[in-house]
Amino acid sequence: MTSSWTTGRAVRLWRLAAVVGVFAAAVTEGSAWAEPAPAPGRALVVLGDSYTANPPCDAVLVKCSDEHATGLRSCLHGPTSWPVQLSALMGLTAEDVENNSCSSATIDTGPVTSTGEQVAGRNGYTLSQEALAAAQDGAFGPRTRVVAIQLGFNDAWPRDAAITADAARVFTCVVDLVHGCDEDAVAQGRWPDLDSITGAAYAERIRKVVDYVRYYAPNARIELVGYPEVAPADAADWCFDLFGLVRWVQPRARAMVEFWNRLQLAEREAAGRLGIDFVDTQQATAGHGLCSAEPWFNGFLDPGINLAGLPFHPSPHGDVVVAATVYSHVA
Template identity: 35%
Template structure:
């Protein structure tokens, strides 16, 4: 378990699957990444007393931001040093002036779901990483959470299984049909449990770090309402994919409301920045090793989240 293997490029026939764990298998980190622009302008007039001292970032690949430069292997978590937690921490250190800025403990990991908050995760490099909650302490005073999309394989189904089914019936709705059992849609039904799981995550964070300000970050819009060919779905499944994404977003909003924590509304902010847009915040179906994993955030998206988090914090 402690041996580290260098990842190898994935075969072309597998590059279109989004299952966060499967999509990262055998991918190679490339060096020579360019620096990412600052996420936010420096804020004047902020008291150093307002700056958190210990910031813990929990989340999956939309927090880890695989292949956003500069990227590190992180035992298979593929965590960027310019993801939004890193950008937020850097801005808070600037705001602190001559005082110490926050200690950032970023344990976000590609492939993580809510169960990996309390249980170890085996990454694509077959490394076992500790439960993310192990990073929480009573002294932690800021926690961001970005989780839920991998529960019940929601993202993996939409961008992995559904495109495979589209080949058989490109004009129909084969994915929607395949997921209906006994008169119920199994994917949509599972999202009710996602809301309960995320709510439990927030409540446990509050118990472990009672002094922490907790911020829940939702997911960006991947496609506009009219659909997007870049998801490689059958024509009739575009509306279905949008419905699933909206239901996931609703689950996160309900979890935030039920636990009375702040929601950073990336869903709303990302309108007009979908995969098919002129200025996308999320990559399309082809991995760009110098910018982002397939169907994962670009640096521009991470900068946007950082700005939203800082705004929520009053910076």
């Protein structure tokens, strides 16, 4: 008879083997995967996208990457981004923080679909690649206190689709007053399938990395960080502030708003399914969306909020609130 200890160990090893396989596939061709040697770990590990990194750029006039660096080291991080502020709240030094967030990052959406379709503009790092880099840096270990993950907006929904809510598609929907971005945009192939954004789907897409972190950082709290409120749940408008002087309003943006609603619900359910913590930043930032009187988001080249900041991304004050909300879960 197999003991419960042996069975449990077998299950953990099977899951770990699956995770290593995923990480190995994420490594660039020609390099070899080597299981990281035991490391004490870093106190805070952050894996995320541009809402996490919030780089000092506008993606038009100023690039969001460092041309003089390679790999994840080329990903710029804003000095007021919530991971930077969270590390200060936790009293950590730079040596005890691994921030691998990067603009355009995804959970697992790559530039090529399973049918071989090449999709332009999808060249960001994946969750597995960000976690792999952290593992190679020795960031996961018994000293690791918090592993924060914020991803999903840049992904294809369903998983292998060619349609994503990428920056170009968002901008097109915002300025198109003829077709707008109502829910009929899904049927027309102009917007991701909202019904595919579920907690079950989200959980399966991050499960292997969560299992990996649990194995190598057994004392860490895994925090799935939600996105801030861009618009009230029942809204139909989407706003875009230009130069701090003009507000462009798209009155037919229901699909865009519902995308964020579904993503919020999926993240919350996924956290429950995986037994990790969900940080609801939407509730903490309610009433300060893009169309509000006091938005906690960057406009385009808005000197009153953040001149060098990505549009639609949290303003410095928005990141203060997000950082404080995450900290309230880990303090």
